[in-house]
Structures are given as C-alpha cells and as structure tokens.
Amino acid sequence: MINKQRIIDRFISYITIDTQSDPESQTTPSTEKQWVLARKLADELQEMGMTEVSIDDHAYVMATLPANVPHQVPVIGFISHFDTSPDFNATDIKPQIIEDYDGKDIVLNEEKNIILSSEYFDDLKQYKGQTIITTDGTSLLSADDKAGITEIMTAMQYLIDNPEIPHGKIRVGFTPDEEIGRGAHKFDVEKFGAEWAYTMDGSQIGELEFENFNAAKAIVKVRGKGVHPGYAKDKMVNSQYIAVDFINSLPRLETPEHTEDRQGFFHLSSMKGDVEETLLEYIIRDHDLGHFNARKEMMQDLASEICSQYESDCISVEITDQYFNMREKIEPVMHIIEIAKEAMKEANVEPLLKPIRGGTDGAQLSYMGLPCPNIFAGGHNFHGKYEYVPVESMQKATEVIVKIAEMTSMKYK
Numbered sequence: 001m002i003n004k005q006r007i008i009d010r011f012i013s014y015i016t017i018d019t020q021s022d023p024e025s026q027t028t029p030s031t032e033k034q035w036v037l038a039r040k041l042a043d044e045l046q047e048m049g050m051t052e053v054s055i056d057d058h059a060y061v062m063a064t065l066p067a068n069v070p071h072q073v074p075v076i077g078f079i080s081h082f083d084t085s086p087d088f089n090a091t092d093i094k095p096q097i098i099e100d101y102d103g104k105d106i107v108l109n110e111e112k113n114i115i116l117s118s119e120y121f122d123d124l125k126q127y128k129g130q131t132i133i134t135t136d137g138t139s140l141l142s143a144d145d146k147a148g149i150t151e152i153m154t155a156m157q158y159l160i161d162n163p164e165i166p167h168g169k170i171r172v173g174f175t176p177d178e179e180i181g182r183g184a185h186k187f188d189v190e191k192f193g194a195e196w197a198y199t200m201d202g203s204q205i206g207e208l209e210f211e212n213f214n215a216a217k218a219i220v221k222v223r224g225k226g227v228h229p230g231y232a233k234d235k236m237v238n239s240q241y242i243a244v245d246f247i248n249s250l251p252r253l254e255t256p257e258h259t260e261d262r263q264g265f266f267h268l269s270s271m272k273g274d275v276e277e278t279l280l281e282y283i284i285r286d287h288d289l290g291h292f293n294a295r296k297e298m299m300q301d302l303a304s305e306i307c308s309q310y311e312s313d314c315i316s317v318e319i320t321d322q323y324f325n326m327r328e329k330i331e332p333v334m335h336i337i338e339i340a341k342e343a344m345k346e347a348n349v350e351p352l353l354k355p356i357r358g359g360t361d362g363a364q365l366s367y368m369g370l371p372c373p374n375i376f377a378g379g380h381n382f383h384g385k386y387e388y389v390p391v392e393s394m395q396k397a398t399e400v401i402v403k404i405a406e407m408t409s410m411k412y413k
C-alpha cells in the first residue's frame with residue numbers, strides 16, 4: 001500500500017514552491033522561479049536512484065527507472081507539469097488538511113467568509129471519510145499539477161523500494177508552462193524515447209481521456225465605408241451591421257453555453273468595431289474532424305454570401321488551426337487505453353472515459369509522435385481558491401502508475 005503521510009508530505013513540499021507561469025513572457029520556462037522546483041525534482045530523482053536524470057536549457061526534467069525484467073518490454077512514460085496557472089494567486093499557498101471529512105461545508109477562510117460548499121460543489125460528497133487538502137481561500141492549491149508530480153515521484157520510489165514488482169524501462173518527464181499552452185512544444189520526444197506515455201493531469205478519480213477538441217481560431221474582419229451621416233444615403237456602408245448579420249447567420253445554439261459532451265461550437269470571444277471596420281474573434285471547437293472542417297467552411301461561405309449583397313470583399317475570415325483531437329493518434333494503439341483501464345480495475349478504481357472539452361499537452365505530444373492519453377491526478381476546481389484534492393485519490397493514482405508499469409511488463413512476457 002502507498003503510504004498516505006508520505007504523499008501528503010511530498011505534495012506539500014511541492015505546492016509551497018511558487019511556480020506560476022506567465023503568458024506574457026517569451027522565454028521557456030516563462031518564469032525564472034519554475035527552475036527552483038525543476039532543480040529540486042532533478043535532485044530528488046537522482047537521490048532516489050533513478051538513472052539518466054537530465055534537466056535541459058528550458059527546464060524540462062527527464063529520468064529513467066531501468067527495467068528489472070530480462071525480456072523485451074516497450075518503454076513507457078509518465079508526464080506532468082510543474083508550472084501553476086496564472087489565473088489566480090499562486091504565491092504563499094497555505095494548505096489545510098481536513099481528516100475524516102464529514103461531507104459538509106468546509107470553511108476555507110473564516111475572516112473572509114470563504115466557504116467550500118458541498119451543496120454547490122457536490123463532487124465533494126463522494127469523498128466523505130477521506131482526507132481532503134484545501135486552500136486557505138487566498139490562493140489556488142496547485143494540485144494542478146503537483147498532484148500529478150507527487151504521484152509519479154511516489155510511484156517511482158515505490159517501484160524502487162519493491163523490486164519484486166516486475167517492470168520494463170520507465171521514463172518520467174516534468175514540463176514547464178503547460179498552463180500557458182507551451183508545455184509540449186519544446187518537449188524532446190526523441191530524447192524521451194518512450195513508445196507511449198500518460199500525462200497524469202486529469203481531475204477526478206477514474207478519469208481516463210484520449211479525446212479532445214479539434215481547435216481553430218478565426219479572425220473576421222468586416223470593412224465598411226464611412227461617410228458624413230447627413231449625406232450618407234446610398235453611400236455609407238456600416239461595418240457593424242454587416243458584422244451583426246454575420247454573427248446572426250451562425251447557428252445560435254451551437255455555442256459554449258448550449259453544448260456539452262461531443263457537441264461542437266462557434267464561440268464569439270470578442271467584438272469591437274466602428275463604421276469603418278469591425279473585428280470579430282471566434283474560436284471553433286469540434287471533436288469530429290469532418291464537422292470541424294465543415295464549421296470552418298461554413299464561416300467562409302457565410303462571409304461570401306453576405307458580401308455578395310454589398311460589394312465583393314467586405315468580409316475576410318482568417319482561420320488558424322490550434323490543435324487536433326488526439327483520438328486519431330490513439331485509435332491505432334488502443335491497447336494503451338486497455339492497459340490503463342485494467343490497471344485502474346486492479347486498483348479498484350472505476351474507469352471514467354469522457355471526451356475533454358479542451359486540449360491537453362498529451363494531444364500535442366500525440367501529434368509529435370508520442371501517443372499520450374491523460375489519467376486523473378485527483379484534484380477538483382482547478383485554477384481558483386476552491387481547488388482541493390483528496391489524498392486517497394492521489395494514493396489511487398500512484399497505484400495506477402505502479403499497476404500500469406507492472407501490467408505492461410506482464411503483457412509482453
């Protein structure tokens with residue numbers, strides 16, 4: 001059994017180091033302070049007896065647990081990110097540990113009257129009787145993704161301490177800047193050298209994800225003609241009215257607030273304009289590649305249709321792809337999902353497969369040649385003061401890593 005207190009101690013030693021990333025920065029890592037945890041992790045990996053421990057110029061940390069079986073086993077990897085979201089205060093995190101949670105509201109901060117309500121956040125209730133780590137209401141917790149790091153580190157230590165558990169070569173990778181969408185882009189897939197990997201970066205216990213959105217952004221530029229309003233008859237073209245026509249031509253119910261599961265959408269994220277010019281910014285999301293492409297075409301078609309009523313090129317639509325659904329890269333290697341599912345069952349965790357309504361580093365890595373589904377790390381309410389993590393979920397995630405290592409080696413015997 002994975003020792004609970006060790007998990008708590010390790011987790012707290014990581015979350016009390018501020019590693020917030022910064023989307024404004026152009027460097028990797030985006031903030032100097034991320035080096036502190038990167039170096040600490042590299043030192044700890046070395047101390048526990050991992051080999052090939054490396055930390056590169058961009059603070060990516062990698063290490064190896066050598067195989068302890070004589071037969072050939074594919075090299076597998078486990079990955080998480082050590083940066084913390086810039087969405088909320090991440091300095092001076094003061095965790096609270098609630099033992100034997102009673103299922104009721106948790107007072108995070110009495111003075112500021114900040115309460116983690118089990119009515120509003122009803123996922124909490126399923127953790128009755130467990131040990132919950134929360135914030136003090138003034139910062140986020142950074143269980144995203146220091147829970148993942150804790151689990152991977154603890155699992156490696158466990159495999160080292162219990163050499164009778166058979167496993168092939170295991171690679172671990174810790175990345176900076178995931179929260180600003182740059183965790184994967186400088187990840188050296190070749191150096192990592194794994195046949196497949198798992199990010200430990202999901203939320204509630206049981207989550208196993210290998211589908212995410214296809215994503216693009218669209219900049220819609222509408223051009224008008226400004227003329228003195230008193231003498232504008234048959235001359236003025238007001239770009240804002242054309243923009244409104246464009247907006248209203250898109251399906252009104254295919255928006256984030258009306259969709260769920262595998263339903264895609266157009267999202268108008270910003271609009272600004274005057275008579276001369278109106279700019280609309282959209283994001284386009286769909287799990288299905290065919291539907292995704294149809295959405296992009298639809299925008300272009302609408303633009304030319306509306307323009308034909310005015311003059312030829314009053315609307316231009318510039319679409320840029322952002323990321324793609326990893327499902328396409330995972331489907332040819334579905335055994336890596338099967339192994340994860342079986343490992344969860346062995347650890348008495350019910351696998352919860354659902355499509356991600358967003359992107360993951362694993363999706364980018366999958367397109368870079370490293371198939372990489374996502375597994376739960378245990379936390380809830382990421383990126384804000386209501387973030388919390390049940391220690392038992394971290395224990396289970398650690399156990400799942402150990403089981404995946406063991407089962408992969410058995411499968412290839």
Ligand SMILES: [Zn+2]
Nearest residue numbers: 144145178201
């Ligand atoms: Zn994360």
